[in-house]
Amino acid sequence: MxxxxxxxxxxxxxxxxxxxxxxxxxxxVLKALLRHRMDSGHRIDDHGQAIPRLIIxxxxxxxxxxxxxxxxxxxxxxxxxxxxxxxxxxxxxTLRFVWIEDGGATTSIERTxxxx
Amino acid sequence: MLTTxxxxxxxxxxxxxxxxxxxxxxxxxxxxxVARTALRAHIGRASPRPGPLSLDIAPMxxxxxxVPVRLHVPADADGTVRALSVLxxxxxxxxxxxxxxxFTPLSGSARVATRIRLARSQRVVAVAIMSDGTWRQTERAxxxxxxxxxxxxxxxxxxx
Numbered sequence: 001m002x003x004x005x006x007x008x009x010x011x012x013x014x015x016x017x018x019x020x021x022x023x024x025x026x027x028x029v030l031k032a033l034l035r036h037r038m039d040s041g042h043r044i045d046d047h048g049q050a051i052p053r054l055i056i057x058x059x060x061x062x063x064x065x066x067x068x069x070x071x072x073x074x075x076x077x078x079x080x081x082x083x084x085x086x087x088x089x090x091x092x093x094t095l096r097f098v099w100i101e102d103g104g105a106t107t108s109i110e111r112t113x114x115x116x
Numbered sequence: 117m118l119t120t121x122x123x124x125x126x127x128x129x130x131x132x133x134x135x136x137x138x139x140x141x142x143x144x145x146x147x148x149x150v151a152r153t154a155l156r157a158h159i160g161r162a163s164p165r166p167g168p169l170s171l172d173i174a175p176m177x178x179x180x181x182x183v184p185v186r187l188h189v190p191a192d193a194d195g196t197v198r199a200l201s202v203l204x205x206x207x208x209x210x211x212x213x214x215x216x217x218x219f220t221p222l223s224g225s226a227r228v229a230t231r232i233r234l235a236r237s238q239r240v241v242a243v244a245i246m247s248d249g250t251w252r253q254t255e256r257a258x259x260x261x262x263x264x265x266x267x268x269x270x271x272x273x274x275x276x
Contacts (some may be wrong), residue, residue, distance in 0.1 A: 027224045040233070042210045068222040074213035076206050078182040078231040078264075085217075088224025 010106035040075035058100035144209035164251035181235040181264025189226040199226035208238035
C-alpha cells in the first residue's frame with residue numbers, strides 16, 4: 001500500500017518485494033529498488049560541465065516503527081539503488097521503506113505482512 | 117583470498133609497497149588516500165581481523181557502472197555475537213565509499229546484496245563491526261573492463 005502522506009517529490013515510485021505472509025521467526029528476504037540516476041558529482045555533461053552530485057543518501061526500513069535495516073548510501077553505489085536484505089519477524093505488522101535524497105526529498109512505501 | 121590487517125592497511129596506505137600485488141593500489145593516489153582516511157574515520161584505532169565475512173563479487177566485471185555484490189557476516193554459532201554494521205569501500209574510485217549498512221535484531225541476519233560502481237580494476241574492501249566490539253574485514257579483487265563511476269563523458273553508462 002503506497003504511502004501518500006509524505007510531501008510530494010519528484011522521486012520515482014519505489015518498487016519492493018515483500019512476502020505476503022511468513023512463519024514467526026522465519027528468515028525472509030526483502031528487496032527494494034528505486035529508479036534514480038545517482039549522480040556521483042564526478043560525471044561531465046556534453047558541454048564539459050560537471051554534473052552536481054545528487055544521490056539517494058539514506059535508506060531506512062522499519063517494522064511497526066522499530067528500525068529493521070538502514071543504509072548510509074555513498075556515490076559508489078550504482079544508479080537505481082537496489083538492496084536485498086533479510087528480516088526475522090515474530091508478529092504481523094507493517095514494513096515501511098523510506099528513501100532520502102540529497103536536499104531532503106523523500107519517498108516511501110509501506111507493506112503489511114502477516115506472520116502465522 | 118583473506119589478507120591480514122597489515123596487508124590491507126599497507127595496501128590502502130600512501131604508496132606503501134604491499135604484499136597484495138594489487139597494482140592499482142601500489143601507486144600513491146588521491147583515491148587511496150581518501151579510502152585510507154575513510155577507513156580510519158570509520159574504525160578508529162580498531163584492528164579488524166580477516167573474516168568470517170563473505171563478500172561475493174564476480175572476479176571479472178564487464179561494466180563497472182553496476183557490479184552486483186553480496187555480503188554476509190555470519191553470527192557466532194550461539195547467535196550471541198552478530199554484525200552491527202558493514203562498510204564497503206572501493207579504494208580506487210574517485211569517491212571510495214559505497215555504503216554503510218546497519219543491521220538490527222529484526223534483520224535476522226547480516227546479509228545485503230546491492231550493485232556498486234567500480235571506476236577501474238581494484239580490490240573491494242568490506243569491514244564489519246560485531247556486537248562484541250570486534251571488527252572483521254575481507255576484500256575481493258575485481259577486474260573491470262569498462263570503468264563506471266559517473267566519470268566518463270557518457271550520459272547513460274549502462275547503455276554503452
